[in-house]
Amino acid sequence: MERFRRYLKGDISLWGVILFFALLSFLPVYSSSSNLVYLERTGISTRGYLIRHVGLIAAGLLIIYLIHRFPYRYFRPLARLGLLLSWILLFFALLKGSTIEGANASRWIYIMGISFQPSAFAMIILLMYVASYLAEVYETKYSFVESILPLWLPVGITLAMVTLPNLSTGAMMYAMVLMVLYIGRYPIKYILGSSILAVLLFALFMLVVKAFPDAFPHRVDTWKNRIETFMSKDKEENYQSERAKMAIVSGGFWGQGAGKSVMKNLLPQGSSDFIFAIVVEEYGLLGGSALILLFIIMLVRFVVISMKATTIFGKLLVLGVGIPIVFQGFVNMGVSVGLLPVTGQNLPFFTTGGTSIWMTCMALGIVLSVSAKSVKSEERKVKSEQGSEVSEQRSEVSEQRSDIDERI
DSSP states (O other): OHHHHHHSOSOHHHHHHHHHHHHHTHHHHHHHHHHHHHTSOOSOOHHHHHHHHHHHHHHHHHHHHHHHTSOGGGHHHHHHHHHHHHHHHHHHHHHHOBOSTTSOSOOBEEETTEEEOHHHHHHHHHHHHHHHHHHHHTTOOOOHHHHIIIIIHHHHHHHHHHHTTOHHHHHHHHHHHHHHHHHTTOOHHHHHHHHHHHHHHHHHHHHHHHHOGGGSOTHHHHHHHHHHHHHOOOTTTTHHHHHHHHHHHHHTTTOSOTTOOSGGGTOTTTTTTTHHHHHHHHHHHHHHHHHHHHHHHHHHHHHHHHHHOSSHHHHHHHHHHHHHHHHHHHHHHHHHTTSSOOOOOOOTTTSSOHHHHHHHHHHHHHHHHHHHHHHHHHHHHHHHHHHHHHHHHHHHHHHHHHHHHHHO
16 A cells, blocks of 8 residues: 555545546446447447547546646646637637537537547636636735636636537536635625626527527527427427436346446437436446445545645635536436436546546546645644654653753
8 A cells, every 4th residue: 555655646535436436437338338339330349439448547547647746836827828728729619619429519629530528628727727816816805897807707708618519518617616716705796796797698698599590500509409308298309318217217226237228229328418327227226326425425535635735726726626527427417317408418437538538537636636735744744743742752851861860
């Protein structure tokens, strides 16, 4: 264990959860990939998808390792540069993006032959930037107008470019920004004011879309159709959610067994939006509960690491990039059980695709970087206290010797 601790810094419990997620993801991905092989006709075998997933996980773990060895104080200047890069990628995606295998509604681009989802990268960078800004103005008085240019303008530009192709990701990103602002003691009246303004701007945008339907991409129609489908009681229109519920029910307590899912062949998005339903069908309520428990443990570790962080930036950074991972996981599960409309949100580590895994690993690396610094500070504190105790003991021994010498 000591040998591993030499290389793996930070919260060891979080490392354990990450490795559990990585190992548990192989069988569900292998099983659900049959949908892509036989229905989508992608030309890749189920074994090929498994090998691909193993490679993605291995690369993701390497990303975690490299980032967690990087001092997190350097993320503050990198956040500004990263924000500019994310805008370029998002703008390029709006112009040239495409839908991958029909698996979700997100806009993707290809970089050197690898599919990439800029919105996942933009979320991490934006939350890093917001955490950096709040740490800079912490315990200082400022007006809402003074925060428009340094805070709301970057947030607004990013959200606008993310929301148009992917409403659910834009909504989740905005919710996470508000969460970090609240924790970072941004005035509540400013948060409420900005929220009202955001709702009004979105309503205005929808009115413009209604007036000029041909001026915007078909993505707006997808927002409307998904909400209408979710609200509809027609089982034919809501067939994916109905089949996902059937998969969950057929799983029972123990499940059908690894690879024995039937509904994976009937769910068009069984390897992405509804993979949790496949997990429950094969591993039952026990497996689904274990997965939920892992996400809860991960959330608890994020809170603990944030509380132990030695700087305001570190505290906000951990919660800003960490909580969206858990939130995204619960949104995906909520879609599978019918609590939420189809959103296209991935189940971290389990959904097939390189970007989601790598961006999740990037966020986890950042969290572990903060944790590593906190652990190092605690070790120094312990050593300092131990050194003080040794000095006190030596002083006591010296005094005792002096007393003995005087008596002699």
